[in-house]
Amino acid sequence: MSTIADFINKNARQNVLDALAKAKDNESYHALLSLTEARALERADAVDRGEITGRLAGVPFVVKDNFLAYGAPTTAASKMLESFNAPLQATAVEKLEAEGAICIGKANLDAFAHGGSTENSAFGPTKNAIDQTRVAGGSSGGSAVVTALDIVPFALGSDTGGSIRQPASFNGVVGVKPTYGTVSRYGVVAMASSTDTIGTFATNAADAALIMDIISGRDSKDMTTLPDFFATITEAPAPLKIGLIKEFMSPEVDQDVRDRVNEYADKLKTAGHQIDDVSLPIVSLTLAMYYIIVPAEISSNLARYDGIRYGRRSQGVQTLAQLYGRSRDEGFVTENKRRIMIGSYVLSSGFFDAYYLQAQKARTLLINEFNELFKTYDVLIGPVAPTPAFLLGENTGDPIKMYLADIMTVPASLAGLPAISVPAGTSTAGLPIGVQLMGQRRSDAMLLSLAESMEQK
Amino acid sequence: MTQISRDDVQHLAQLSSLALGDDEIDSLRADIENILGYVEQLGGLDTSGVEPTYQVTDLENVWRDDTIDDYGIDRAALIALAPDSMADQIKVPKVL
Numbered sequence: 050m051s052t053i054a055d056f057i058n059k060n061a062r063q064n065v066l067d068a069l070a071k072a073k074d075n076e077s078y079h080a081l082l083s084l085t086e087a088r089a090l091e092r093a094d095a096v097d098r099g100e101i102t103g104r105l106a107g108v109p110f111v112v113k114d115n116f117l118a119y120g121a122p123t124t125a126a127s128k129m130l131e132s133f134n135a136p137l138q139a140t141a142v143e144k145l146e147a148e149g150a151i152c153i154g155k156a157n158l159d160a161f162a163h164g165g166s167t168e169n170s171a172f173g174p175t176k177n178a179i180d181q182t183r184v185a186g187g188s189s190g191g192s193a194v195v196t197a198l199d200i201v202p203f204a205l206g207s208d209t210g211g212s213i214r215q216p217a218s219f220n221g222v223v224g225v226k227p228t229y230g231t232v233s234r235y236g237v238v239a240m241a242s243s244t245d246t247i248g249t250f251a252t253n254a255a256d257a258a259l260i261m262d263i264i265s266g267r268d269s270k271d272m273t274t275l276p277d278f279f280a281t282i283t284e285a286p287a288p289l290k291i292g293l294i295k296e297f298m299s300p301e302v303d304q305d306v307r308d309r310v311n312e313y314a315d316k317l318k319t320a321g322h323q324i325d326d327v328s329l330p331i332v333s334l335t336l337a338m339y340y341i342i343v344p345a346e347i348s349s350n351l352a353r354y355d356g357i358r359y360g361r362r363s364q365g366v367q368t369l370a371q372l373y374g375r376s377r378d379e380g381f382v383t384e385n386k387r388r389i390m391i392g393s394y395v396l397s398s399g400f401f402d403a404y405y406l407q408a409q410k411a412r413t414l415l416i417n418e419f420n421e422l423f424k425t426y427d428v429l430i431g432p433v434a435p436t437p438a439f440l441l442g443e444n445t446g447d448p449i450k451m452y453l454a455d456i457m458t459v460p461a462s463l464a465g466l467p468a469i470s471v472p473a474g475t476s477t478a479g480l481p482i483g484v485q486l487m488g489q490r491r492s493d494a495m496l497l498s499l500a501e502s503m504e505q506k
Numbered sequence: 507m508t509q510i511s512r513d514d515v516q517h518l519a520q521l522s523s524l525a526l527g528d529d530e531i532d533s534l535r536a537d538i539e540n541i542l543g544y545v546e547q548l549g550g551l552d553t554s555g556v557e558p559t560y561q562v563t564d565l566e567n568v569w570r571d572d573t574i575d576d577y578g579i580d581r582a583a584l585i586a587l588a589p590d591s592m593a594d595q596i597k598v599p600k601v602l
Contacts, residue, residue: 136583230563243562270577272568273561337545348522355523357598362589369601374525386524387537393521394542403549409558411551416559448537449544465562490564 050222050252053108053202053259061096061107061151065089068109068153071200078176080185080194081111084154085120092151104263106149111195111204114155115162115238118142125238126170127160129360129380139236140271141205141247141264148263156191156204160382161351162212162240164188165454168445169384176441178220179480183438186216189250193220196250197481203251203260209240210339211433211458213248214470218433218483221472222250223257223500226458228490229465230275231261233268241346242273244462254471254501258282258494275491282494285502289427291317292327297431297457305476306432313473313484314430316506327422327429331415332460338415339459340452341395341408347385348392354380387448416464428499429487432457433470437480457485467493471500507546510539 056064069089072081089109096107112118115125117135124130142152159169167175167190175190177183178197185194189206193216196204206213208226217224225248232247239245247264251257258281266277293314298307314324356362356376363375381389395404422429434454444451461468467490470483488496515535519526526534582594590597 133587136579136587137577230565269570272570273563273565275563275565331551334548334551337548340541341545341548352523356589358584358596359587360589366599369599370523371525372599373523374519377523378525378527381524383530383534386522386526386530387534387541389522389524390515390518390534390538391541393518394538395545397521404545406558407548407551407553408545409560410553410556411548412559413556414551414553416562449540452541452544463559463562 050199051202052252053105053256056108056202057106059107061093062090064107065093065109065151065153068201071198072154072195075198075200078178078181078194078198079173080157080175080191080198081154082114082124082126082157082172082191083121085118085152088120089151089153096149096151101149103148104259105145108150109153109201110145110150111154111156111192111201112142112152113158113189113192113204113206115158115207116142116205117236118152118155120152121155123155123238125161126158126172127380127382127385128171129354131361133359135236137236140233140268142236144264153201156189156195158191159188159384161238161385162188162207162209163347163384163388165211165215165451166444167191168441169382171382174441177438180438182440183480184219184441186219186438188212190216192250193217193222193224196220196222196252203249203256205247205249207237207240208246208248208462209244210343210462211455213250214458214468214483214485215434215454217250217470219438219481221481222252223254223472224248224250224470225257225261225493225497226461226468227261227265227493228275228467230273231265231279231493233271233274235268235270239350241343242350243346244343254497254504258497258501261493261497278491279494282498284498286495286499288321288323289499290323290325290425291428291430292325292422292426294329294332294429294431295326296329296332301435302432303436306436306482309473309482310430310432310484313503316503320503320506327426329418329422329460331411331418334411335415335460335463336452336456338408338411338463339455340391341404342412342463344388344392345396345405346392347388348396351385351389412463415460419464419466423489427488428496431485433483433485434458437476437482461487466490467496469496469500507543508539510535510542
């Protein structure tokens with residue numbers, strides 16, 4: 050797969066034309082919902098004329114279609130926003146453009162990023178880059194697949210409960226979910242505000258670190274952003290204490306997944322790091338916490354889609370109540386409705402204490418358990434997902450089964466920790482498998498330097 | 507385990523401003539019942555004396571100056587996003 054350096058100091062127009070041609074050749078994967086061809090070529094010409102310069106001058110990229118960006122509609126893969134033309138750009142997109150990067154298209158996702166397979170897209174699923182009968186993972190499935198297919202050297206995604214890490218694992222690329230608050234969410238369609246993060250897919254850890262360095266930092270338009278702390282580390286880390294989370298390595302986890310993670314742990318040991326089995330006992334309950342807290346936040350965040358100010362408005366309605374109800378029924382896919390209604394349930398009077406409040410207390414216990422481990426360990430590792438990419442349609446009939454694919458990614462999300470997915474080989478059937486590296490808040494650059502140091506081993 | 511009826515689904519749909527089609531009510535009823543059944547395992551966890559998590563940043567009191575910022579967005583561009591508008595205003599069906 051190509052790296053960002055392969056596109057630097059080249060003719061930008063040619064870079065963009067090549068990327069667009071590759072995108073068209075790979076239409077059968079349905080990884081992209083739109084191409085921003087005209088705007089991309091205009092910007093490429095400006096780069097070639099020397100009017101736009103920067104660390105990414107002339108480098109093509111793709112954004113998940115829940116990022117507001119110019120040149121094509123921002124749909125969030127929903128009928129609700131099918132023809133929504135963004136009046137502004139996401140801060141992350143603006144920062145990449147300021148460095149000369151060129152957005153060539155918008156990637157498919159589960160509608161409103163609700164899902165773990167990209168099968169909930171209102172415009173049809175994305176297919177896995179290695180096996181077209183299998184899912185891309187999700188919700189940032191399209192971004193993972195365009196990176197894995199070498200259409201672009203990096204792509205932006207969002208990760209609320211694993212939406213970057215899991216598709217990265219399923220398609221054999223690097224995926225970064227940073228510390229909560231690292232990257233501004235201004236201009237990105239909100240899902241669950243207490244765990245939504247912006248990150249990137251790349252073909253290698255050094256490229257991922259470069260992108261994170263560019264897009265991170267405080268933004269007055271997102272009051273949850275942290276003062277800029279991300280500083281790329283180029284040297285390999287000194288010997289670290291690393292904990293392998295044993296609850297993630299139970300017999301229910303696919304044998305190939307456990308084998309690849311154990312091999313990665315052995316390589317870390319050979320490289321001089323200390324590896325111990327560690328326990329995070331509350332981890333079995335984190336999915337239950339997640340599927341209370343996140344739907345609650347979704348039900349609030351998606352209340353804005355009312356058919357009034359923007360987005361889909363149902364035709365032929367007589368009253369305001371009908372307008373809301375019908376526009377939302379038509380604009381949302383079933384999974385959106387499921388999550389909104391679960392959220393309404395757990396937040397409703399009489400149930401709030403038993404569900405939402407209990408989940409937020411349990412979340413405190415999860416954070417405490419992580420903090421306890423980080424007193425001894427620098428990094429925690431485990432699988433990204435219990436299995437390699439599953440078959441298209443395999444889990445669509447059973448929401449709980451689909452949710453279980455998130456079981457290893459939601460803990461870092463609920464605790465606001467940085468976590469990255471790095472390729473760790475393939476299953477016996479040739480499907481990619483990733484390993485997950487988690488660290489303390491603000492240890493993002495260290496995790497990436499560790500991943501980089503292991504790439505050639 | 508919590509039982510969810512069709513009426514419960516209708517009530518939740520109303521709280522959520524969703525005009526569900528009849529065909530969707532039955533499948534959503536079963537899904538919601540199963541999901542609530544799954545998350546109810548949290549009820550067995552002892553959380554007495556535990557503070558709920560309010561946020562996961564370590565930020566406190568993020569202040570800004572009380573000045574008007576239009577974020578560089580044009581009013582006309584925003585009105586143009588509305589499905590229906592008239593005389594620079596967003597148009598809606600009769601409310602009363």
